[in-house]
Amino acid sequence: MTNPIENLPILYSFKRCPYAIRARMALGYAKINHIHREIDLKNKHPDFLITSPKGTVPVLVDPEQQQVIDESVDIVRYALTKHQPKDWLPVSVVDQIQNAKLFNDMMQTFVPAVRKIKYGATQDEEHEAVETARRFLNTIESRVAGKQHLLDAPSALDILCFPNIRQLAIHDGSWLSHHDLKHVENWIDFWCKSNVFETIFVNQPTWNPELDPIVIKHK
Ligand SMILES: N[C@@H](CCC(=O)N[C@@H](CS)C(=O)NCC(=O)O)C(=O)O
Numbered sequence: 001m002t003n004p005i006e007n008l009p010i011l012y013s014f015k016r017c018p019y020a021i022r023a024r025m026a027l028g029y030a031k032i033n034h035i036h037r038e039i040d041l042k043n044k045h046p047d048f049l050i051t052s053p054k055g056t057v058p059v060l061v062d063p064e065q066q067q068v069i070d071e072s073v074d075i076v077r078y079a080l081t082k083h084q085p086k087d088w089l090p091v092s093v094v095d096q097i098q099n100a101k102l103f104n105d106m107m108q109t110f111v112p113a114v115r116k117i118k119y120g121a122t123q124d125e126e127h128e129a130v131e132t133a134r135r136f137l138n139t140i141e142s143r144v145a146g147k148q149h150l151l152d153a154p155s156a157l158d159i160l161c162f163p164n165i166r167q168l169a170i171h172d173g174s175w176l177s178h179h180d181l182k183h184v185e186n187w188i189d190f191w192c193k194s195n196v197f198e199t200i201f202v203n204q205p206t207w208n209p210e211l212d213p214i215v216i217k218h219k
Helices: 016-029 047-052 071-082 091-094 097-119 123-143 158-169 182-192 195-200
Strands: 008-012 034-038 059-062 067-069 214-216
Touching: 008 016, 016 071, 016 158, 016 195, 047 059, 059 071, 067 071, 071 091, 071 158, 091 097, 091 158, 097 123, 097 158, 123 158, 123 182, 158 182
Parallel strands: 008 034
Antiparallel strands: 008 059, 034 214, 059 067
């Protein structure tokens, strides 16, 4: 039985945001049909800010559970806890000490380093940022050597990490090969060529409450 439209979860999103990509990937792999609302981050719709005063995307609203989830990690958990592909590891792997450490390391060291590489810094700062990014990606390189996932099978950890690393790869198309990170390149390529990524990484018009809702249906 299909869900009436008013019961569908609503995702507020922005195409290129790596955190929103995590959420859309997880909803895709979980096959959760939902309403998509593309937000113009420079001109946020007031109704979006009422729903989530924090003003960041992604935000997921589940009308049936009366839940508003405003952190991408929690949306990934929400989605993959409901349903996940058969060959995936359970979403709880992200809480295992080593995996949580990898994720936190990415957020605390790699992500700020990418910001410096992308948006400029002094030469010394940039040099340090490149070293930091390289150090982190060397860890990823050994994790994904000869496989397409960070752990023994695909998992939420891949979904949580690859969009942030992809940001560096698209900022500078030769960065990974220049730093001899061949396995990282293959891993990013695998996820970016997946059917789910190709389905979710599409242009959507900015949300306008007066127009028909955009319903995302995952088969
Ligand atoms: N911790 C948040 C971070 C989300 C985030 O920072 N999203 C950015 C876009 S990539 C945003 O909405 N920034 C607010 C703005 O640009 O005004 C999450 O993981 O969901």
